[in-house]
Amino acid sequence: MTVANEYIPGNSPIHSMTPLAKIIWTSVVMILALLFNHPLYLLALFFSVLLVAKIAGVLKVLISTLKSLFLFSLILILLQVLFTKEGEVIFYITEYLPVTKNAVYLGTAMGLRMMAAVLSFLIFLLTTRFKDIIQTLTNNLKLPIDYVFIFMTALRFIPTFLNEIKQVKEAQSCRGCSLDGWNPLVKIKAYAAVALPLVLVSLQKADKLAMAMETRGCGSGPRTCYREQKMSAADLSLVFISILLAVFAVLARLNGYGTYQY
Amino acid sequence: MISNPIIQVKDLCQNLDENHFILNKINLTIGSGEFLALVGQNGAGKTTLAKHFNGLLKPTSGKVLVDNLNTKYVKVSELAQKVGYVFQNPDHQIFHNSVEKEISFGLKYLNLPAEEVKRRTDDALKAVGLVDYRYAHPYSLSRGQRQRVALASVLVLKPNVLVLDEPTTGLDYRESMQIMNMIRSLNNQGHTIIMITHDMSLVSTFAKRVVVLNKGEILLDGPVREVLSHQEILSETFLEIPPISRLADKLSVIGIPKNLLTVEEVYRALCDVRGAEK
Numbered sequence: 001m002t003v004a005n006e007y008i009p010g011n012s013p014i015h016s017m018t019p020l021a022k023i024i025w026t027s028v029v030m031i032l033a034l035l036f037n038h039p040l041y042l043l044a045l046f047f048s049v050l051l052v053a054k055i056a057g058v059l060k061v062l063i064s065t066l067k068s069l070f071l072f073s074l075i076l077i078l079l080q081v082l083f084t085k086e087g088e089v090i091f092y093i094t095e096y097l098p099v100t101k102n103a104v105y106l107g108t109a110m111g112l113r114m115m116a117a118v119l120s121f122l123i124f125l126l127t128t129r130f131k132d133i134i135q136t137l138t139n140n141l142k143l144p145i146d147y148v149f150i151f152m153t154a155l156r157f158i159p160t161f162l163n164e165i166k167q168v169k170e171a172q173s174c175r176g177c178s179l180d181g182w183n184p185l186v187k188i189k190a191y192a193a194v195a196l197p198l199v200l201v202s203l204q205k206a207d208k209l210a211m212a213m214e215t216r217g218c219g220s221g222p223r224t225c226y227r228e229q230k231m232s233a234a235d236l237s238l239v240f241i242s243i244l245l246a247v248f249a250v251l252a253r254l255n256g257y258g259t260y261q262y
Numbered sequence: 263m264i265s266n267p268i269i270q271v272k273d274l275c276q277n278l279d280e281n282h283f284i285l286n287k288i289n290l291t292i293g294s295g296e297f298l299a300l301v302g303q304n305g306a307g308k309t310t311l312a313k314h315f316n317g318l319l320k321p322t323s324g325k326v327l328v329d330n331l332n333t334k335y336v337k338v339s340e341l342a343q344k345v346g347y348v349f350q351n352p353d354h355q356i357f358h359n360s361v362e363k364e365i366s367f368g369l370k371y372l373n374l375p376a377e378e379v380k381r382r383t384d385d386a387l388k389a390v391g392l393v394d395y396r397y398a399h400p401y402s403l404s405r406g407q408r409q410r411v412a413l414a415s416v417l418v419l420k421p422n423v424l425v426l427d428e429p430t431t432g433l434d435y436r437e438s439m440q441i442m443n444m445i446r447s448l449n450n451q452g453h454t455i456i457m458i459t460h461d462m463s464l465v466s467t468f469a470k471r472v473v474v475l476n477k478g479e480i481l482l483d484g485p486v487r488e489v490l491s492h493q494e495i496l497s498e499t500f501l502e503i504p505p506i507s508r509l510a511d512k513l514s515v516i517g518i519p520k521n522l523l524t525v526e527e528v529y530r531a532l533c534d535v536r537g538a539e540k
């Protein structure tokens with residue numbers, strides 16, 4: 001599975017919004033996804049997220065991730081079919097394995113919920129600069145910089161590590177270690193040859209990063225920023241709409257809309 | 263014509279997508295026992311081309327034959343016995359706690375008798391000059407020594423061809439010379455050497471044939487002397503030509519040959535010119 005989570009420069013309206021507005025939007029999408037369990041409501045939510053991806057111009061980059069998520073959703077549906085036996089039966093795979101409406105709906109709802117939440121977060125990462133995210137989390141949301149930095153660095157290093165894994169695999173197969181076969185037993189045995197150099201190289205990297213940060217004065221005192229982030233009218237309206245939507249959704253949910261009776 | 267080809271590259275293209283190529287129509291034949299330098303500026307496609315020699319990359323179009331085997335149909339770990347590839351960063355492959363274990367790792371996959379494993383490991387240790395460090399921890403060695411461990415761990419498989427991707431980057435002069443002399447003696451023992459570099463003075467001292475890559479295409483291909491005499495073409499690639507060759511090129515106006523490589527040669531040529539004047 002390939003994960004796209006690195007900032008992609010662009011000048012879409014989504015790119016130019018402040019990170020805080022986007023964080024609130026992402027959180028609202030997550031709240032909505034958890035609030036409802038009716039597949040149709042979740043489908044609408046999912047499409048709204050896709051629309052945002054389209055506006056941001058990152059839909060193409062997300063295709064491969066989307067494919068993997070889709071596969072995962074199918075597995076979720078399959079699991080539901082195996083374990084949910086209540087409700088109206090649509091058809092039978094075998095005599096003992098009925099496919100119920102409940103199972104399909106529940107699986108679909110879970111899949112859509114996951115896809116909407118993951119995608120909205122990825123859109124946020126793809127359209128926001130690393131340093132802007134850090135600034136928002138520490139300055140606007142007042143989170144402690146140390147923890148923010150740990151979390152953000154972990155995210156930032158995912159593509160680096162994927163690349164590192166590729167290089168280690170190549171280097172090991174060049175000395176006759178067979179990783180490119182299909183035999184799972186051989187692959188498991190060869191695992192150490194990839195995992196160990198990877199850990200060692202990563203430790204070296206972490207060490208260097210820490211040194212680079214220290215030499216630039218990280219941790220020496222309170223942090224100030226060169227550019228202050230200001231909320232624009234567009235940002236404020238997005239935040240307003242998101243929060244309104246969340247409140248409305250909670251009210252709707254309390255009145256019994258958006259749920260599916262299993 | 264090259265009499266005993268070991269690697270044949272035919273119309274090799276490697277594309278990122280339809281409009282962007284990394285390599286464009288590469289044709290190259292490398293004979294067994296050659297010492298070839300692959301040069302070009304950063305991003306010229308040297309690494310990409312070299313990764314085709316042992317099947318790490320498969321051509322988008324065209325084909326690569328190693329010992330008359332099409333790399334498309336052979337696993338990298340099997341080709342490793344014909345073409346050894348030493349990467350720029352040795353730390354991507356080191357994970358044992360002694361130099362000896364590290365070097366013999368690749369032999370596990372060949373089901374060789376114990377004496378043979380020992381013999382090959384000893385030979386490789388000797389070839390890279392690390393006999394005294396047999397039981398040392400690889401991470402206690404210097405960068406240059408780790409590079410040699412990486413070289414040895416490929417050598418134990420007895421590949422005919424050795425591809426070395428920038429073997430001297432990050433090394434000081436003494437360590438560079440050590441590894442280059444090792445590479446030279448491996449070439450004398452019959453190994454085919456393909457060395458990627460952009461250090462032209464290494465090339466003029468050690469290589470016999472040079473292939474210059476520029477923007478995914480072969481710009482020049484020939485003996486070192488001949489390639490170094492095409493200085494206008496070389497200047498396109500921003501490669502730094504050794505000062506003595508540049509001097510020879512400048513002095514060609516007074517009648518000395520363009521294709522000189524060493525101070526000694528230029529000195530002789532100058533003496534000859536002066537002798538003729540008298």
Ligand SMILES: Nc1ncnc2c1ncn2[C@@H]1O[C@H](COP(=O)(O)OP(=O)(O)O)[C@@H](O)[C@H]1O
Nearest residue numbers: 278283284302303304305306307308309310311
């Ligand atoms: N996996 C890849 N994806 C995208 N571009 C690549 C990839 N591999 C190489 N390239 C591009 O191909 C060109 C040649 O790269 P490379 O062979 O590493 O050059 P060299 O080794 O001569 O410095 C570079 O411009 C590089 O950006």
Ligand SMILES: [Mg+2]
Nearest residue numbers: 308309310427
């Ligand atoms: Mg390279």
